[in-house]
Amino acid sequence: MSIGKFIPIVDTIRTYDKKDLRFDFIAAMTVAVVALPQSMAYAMIAGVNPAYGLYSAIVLTILGSAFGSSNHLATGPTNAICLLIASYMAIYAGQGDFFATLFLLTFMVGAIQFIMGTFRLGSLVNYVSHAVIVGFTAGAGIIIAMGQLNNLLGVKLPDGHLSSIGKVIACFENIGTTNLVALGLGLFTIAVILLCRRINKNLPGALLGIIFSVMLVMLFDLEKYGLKMAGDIPQAIPPLSMPNFSLSAITDLASGSIVIAIIGLVEAVAISKAIASRTLQKIDPNQEFIGQGIANMGGAFLSSIAGSGSFTRSAITYQNGGKTRLAGVLVGIIILIVLIFFAPYAKYIPNASLAGVIMVVAYSMVDKKALVKVLKTNFNDAVVLLVTMFTTIFAPHLEQAIYAGVATSLLLYLKDSGVAGVRTLAPIQATDGRFVEQEINGERPSIAIIQLEGSLYFGSASDLEKKLSEAYGESKVYLVRFKGVSVIDITALEVIEAFINRGMADGNRVILSGVTPKIHRMLERMHVIKHIGEENIFTQEDEVFASSGKALEEANSFVRSVSYSVKERPIQI
Structure with missing residues (x-):
């Protein structure tokens, strides 16, 4: 098997x-200009010196580009991941082994991602809904802005860990x-960024x-005014660097x-797919998992904090003409x-200016269009988004927001999927001779069609x-039709079996139509077919309505043979 399958950069170099090169270099230069202030600002969010962001x-940009699936994904520090890092590392602040534990967290994140990719678990990211990500990102943006307010104002906070x-x-209290x-430098930085965006979106406003x-x-020796x-x-x-591979630290950091x-993988795959929808590149989620895992595991031994794919930097790579994954490798080299x-010039960067950069980033994290779209489109998604967002803001631990969002999604899905798709219809002959079906209202016809749909x-x-009990009435024939039944288990089949037994005990006839081979095998194992008779089973056929038509013809035949006083003529097929 080709080594390029496991190390994609090898194939890129072979076929380059x-x-x-010109396009990749220009894109890399542009991304590096943005990544420099971003990575320093994100390190501050994580609660460490800006150097670790750089x-x-x-490291993460080079390794992520070399081993990942996407040609444009820019791996490195991201706002949401750094916020999570700050949350989990807060209890270690001031301890002698803080950085060794921080690098352990980076390694563990990478190891989990690598294992998930190796075992082909890329599809798991689909279980974290879009509403959860939008809600978490918006909440994280608010939290980030709240956490940088003191740096923007130049206010000294009391000692000890404080929540946002x-x-x-x-x-x-100390305004x-x-x-x-x-405050002036922070606002000045924000103004420069916004002005650059208005003039030309490609201008590196944050860096300028x-x-x-x-x-x-x-120029003005502003340090003398007490700037941090x-x-x-x-x-x-x-x-x-060497991670702190102690059992107690590993246990404490396992949940985080x-x-x-998972959040890092969801970000990376979502960004990769979003750009691939334009470039038509085929993305392999499992390879992206492996790439992110190798990047973080490698970064743990080179003084790096955990990272993921950055939407901003990835979009810049694509928008500025980047062609291959080599652009990401060049970004890392340029920053180096x-x-x-x-x-040496970094020591003159005021924290207030970095806070200004972070404030703009935090504002952009609240995707107003996505929020409005989710809130207006679907009630369940709106609930999930709001639960996730407010839990992110007010919960003591950020992971609780993800758990709350996913749990809410599942509960709402189970609530909706707990409704069985059952329609009770009557076959009515139209003026042109065709038979049509109408919902039953009032008096029950001699033949009732009970249509089962969806997941049972x-x-x-x-x-x-409950619905089968309500559908049972004075009909002589019950035609149970399996129409588009995507899922059925033994519990649902036992309910249907009880309905069949009730009908047969009352001297009525029960016919099953649209029976798929899978359902047929399950009915056979439950001895339902032996009980009801093979002549009352009509299997699913390719021709539209063929199974229902034959079943209805059999039902008409039965009605003709039964003597009763209701004046109804059999339905013509």
Whole structure:
């Protein structure tokens, strides 16, 4: 088997067209310009020095592009993942083994992703609905903005861990200590970003805002006004690191690593598929799982925090002409070069300016169009979205929002799927000789068609029993039609068997039509066919209505042979 199947970058290099290099390089330069301030800002969200964001932007981007499935997915620090990291690492803040434990979390996330990809579990991301992701992302955006308010205002918070809501409360309690210089730089950065977007969306507004802020700090010596700065960033390649592989740490981080791994995979696959719908590239979710897993596992040994696919950076890669996965590899190399030669200038970056970048990112995370679309389109999805969003904001742990969203989705699905599809119809002859079916209202006809539809399983068995009981009346023949029954289990079949027994005990005839081979085998094993008689079973046929037509003809024959006083003529087929 080709090595390119497991290491996609090998096939890319083998078949690389030199004409694509210009496009990949231009795209990589543009993405790197955006990734520099983003990755530093996201590291702050995770609660660590901005340097670790840069390390992650180098290592994860290169490995994710080399081993993933998508040509355009840009792996690295993301806002939602960094927010989750901050949540799980809060209890380790200030401890001597903080970074070793942080890198363990990165490794565990990658290992889970790699194992899921190896065991071909890519389809599992489909069980996290779009409404959950939209709600979580919106809630995360609000949480991120709340968490950066103190940096934007230059307000010093009390010592100890505070929740995002606690930070907001503390900010308002200390609003009198606002550092106006810090606030001015933060607002200036936001203004630069918004102005660049208005002039040209391809302008690197975040980077320009940071650069202009650094120039102001250096020109006017603004540090003397008590500004909190990003601090020194080592002028070196990402240093080697060793995760804290202790059993107690692994146990404590197990739940968090699973949540981060799944959220990261959902983000990565969703972004890959969104771009692939335009490029027509075939995405392999399992290979993407493997790529994300290798990126995070490798990053754990090179001082990186966990990451995933970034929609912003991936979209920039596509929009700026990136052709192959080599563009992602070049992004990491460019950031590495910047880190080696320009790192000394990072100490002049004020935290307020990074907070301004984060505020814009947080605002953009609240996808207004997607929110309105979900809220207006489907009630169940709207409930799931709101539950997820508010749980994200108010729950003490972020994973609870995902659990709440998925659980709500499943409960609402089970509620809807617990309704059995049953229609009671009467065959009526039309003026042109054809037979048509009408819903039964009032007096029961001699022949009643009971049409079963959709999924019939233990969850809908109670509703099925109730509706079959209501359908039972004065008819002489009950034609039970299996129309489009996608799922049926033994519990539902036992309810149908009870209905058959009731009809036969009353001297009526019960006929089954549209019986698929699978249902036929189940009825045979339950001895229903032996009890009802093979002559009353009409199997599903290719010709439309063929099975129902033959079953109805048999029902008419039975009605003719039974003497009763109701003046009805048999239905003509």
